[in-house]
Amino acid sequence: MKTVRDYIRTIPDFPHEGIMFRDVTTLFGDARGFRMAIDQLLHPYAGTPIDKVVGLEARGFILGGAIAHQMSVGFVPIRKKGKLPGKTVEQAYQLEYGEAVMELHDDALQPGEKVLLVDDLLATGGTAEAGIRLIERLGAQVTGCAFVIDLPELGGARRLQNLGMQVHSLCAFEGL
Template identity: 50%
Template sequence: MTSGNVEDRIQKISSVIRVIPDFPKPGIMFQDITTLLLDTKAFKDCIDLFVERYKDKNISVVAGVEARGFIFGPPIALAIGAKFVPLRKPGKLPGEVIREEYSLEYGKDIMEMHVGAVNAGERAIIVDDLVATGGTLRAALNLLEHVGVEVVECACLIELPELKGRDRLGDKPLFVLVSASQS
């Protein structure tokens, strides 16, 4: 994989994530990962850290949450020999889907997955860029577990711990590389 110890790599990853105050609205400290994607070493280290964690855990499914889970999920899936399954917003997947409705801070949303994309008994991780309130990850968990998939862990690049999203996951483990503050 890559050289350097875990702490040094995580520090580098954290240092290249740009924080934009008051975006998209006042009071929000937006965690902009586009600057991470421009730094090929930091981006590679990010993917490598996830791969190092999951390569020997018999994972057959990497489920990526739209949209930024699509950035991290496919390279992780390829590196560990798993399939990538996109979890999408309504109306984005052709063919038959199953769906999970979930609550957001101001309203509701729906997540969909193709019927037959996963099979009961498969072992999965769910990948997204950020966990805030945890609603999206909880919906992804529900969707996969509804069809009998064993979700081993949720994996996110960034956690906003003061929003307590981890609490919505119940006993499901959450692995994050960077803890960020909203203040």
């Protein structure tokens, strides 16, 4: 029987030499694989009160939208700076080659709302931490962080757990 990991393609030397890119588009393109991933991402949160699903740009939108639909809750995108049309709050975070900024509409979440944060890949945890900071600045509470892939050597899960977050990943790949 296939697992979620079996649907993920690895592309060597992308976007740089020495990187093993974990491509989830092959997972998304297969109806059974995609359904399996959504079901497994939801499973730990069955019975947990969640008001909104927040997806990190860009593949987190695909997963988050499907999860929000299944949970019958709203979906909220966290985007790269300059992509949202309304008033926003922003959070800078470090990349291996510099700094980036994520934004969230300032009225996207209400104080006290319970939120599930979703993305395809957890590497260093910088993007997810920026998302958590934005969610918390609006007064909402992160109930959990769900990812398809964890790259444990990069320490992202540990970083988020040190922030008090519950982290759920469907599979892990060693190396970069």
